[in-house]
Amino acid sequence: FVVFNNDGVILPHQEISAILNSKPENAKQKIKEFGLKPQIALFDIWEDTRPYEDKYETLQQISDHNPSVFFVPKMAKTTKEKQALIEEIKSGQNPRTSEGVIWQSSQGASKIKFPKRDQVYIHSMFSPKQDSKYQDKAVGGFLYSLTPGGPVIGRVGTGLSDSLREDMYKAPNEFINREVEIEHSGIYNKTKAFRTPVLKRIV
Numbered sequence: 001f002v003v004f005n006n007d008g009v010i011l012p013h014q015e016i017s018a019i020l021n022s023k024p025e026n027a028k029q030k031i032k033e034f035g036l037k038p039q040i041a042l043f044d045i046w047e048d049t050r051p052y053e054d055k056y057e058t059l060q061q062i063s064d065h066n067p068s069v070f071f072v073p074k075m076a077k078t079t080k081e082k083q084a085l086i087e088e089i090k091s092g093q094n095p096r097t098s099e100g101v102i103w104q105s106s107q108g109a110s111k112i113k114f115p116k117r118d119q120v121y122i123h124s125m126f127s128p129k130q131d132s133k134y135q136d137k138a139v140g141g142f143l144y145s146l147t148p149g150g151p152v153i154g155r156v157g158t159g160l161s162d163s164l165r166e167d168m169y170k171a172p173n174e175f176i177n178r179e180v181e182i183e184h185s186g187i188y189n190k191t192k193a194f195r196t197p198v199l200k201r202i203v
Contacts, residue, residue: 002016004037041073043102090114115184117184118181126157144156153194158198175202180201
């Protein structure tokens with residue numbers, strides 16, 4: 001299940017989950033207010049033993065017959081097509097996804113993600129969860145901004161080693177406004193925060 005915006009771009013799965021997990025009347029209101037278009041993505045046919053190319057053709061026929069309800073993700077067969085599709089997704093030119101591809105083989109399907117990297121600045125620290133192993137001796141993570149001393153955009157709590165957490169707890173001022181590199185899976189449209197950020201290094 002996917003949701004397209006007015007520009008024909010699929011919303012990030014976190015935003016789709018938020019719509020699906022809200023009350024039916026709220027979901028309908030948001031879909032109407034922002035002109036969203038829910039559709040069902042057809043990837044495979046359960047318990048169909050035919051080669052995937054044959055199943056894909058059947059899925060395409062279903063989609064063509066009900067284009068307002070179903071769609072079939074783009075498939076690349078040759079090495080050249082695969083390289084072009086990967087580059088299209090990595091560069092943000094593919095409206096269907098910015099996260100990765102589904103790799104179909106004789107062993108089944110698997111997802112390959114293309115994480116992105118950006119630089120942000122440490123704004124301040126946040127405390128760990130109560131009763132965690134870091135309580136009273138380390139930080140839970142840090143809040144970040146896009147410029148030194150700028151407004152807080154989001155937070156990072158993954159990718160920090162135990163020793164770094166302890167150093168940030170003991171001497172937070174040594175880290176404030178430091179530039180860091182994070183890996184993420186995109187940007188939330190509403191808050192502009194990075195999705196699933198992970199600290200990669202302190203610049």
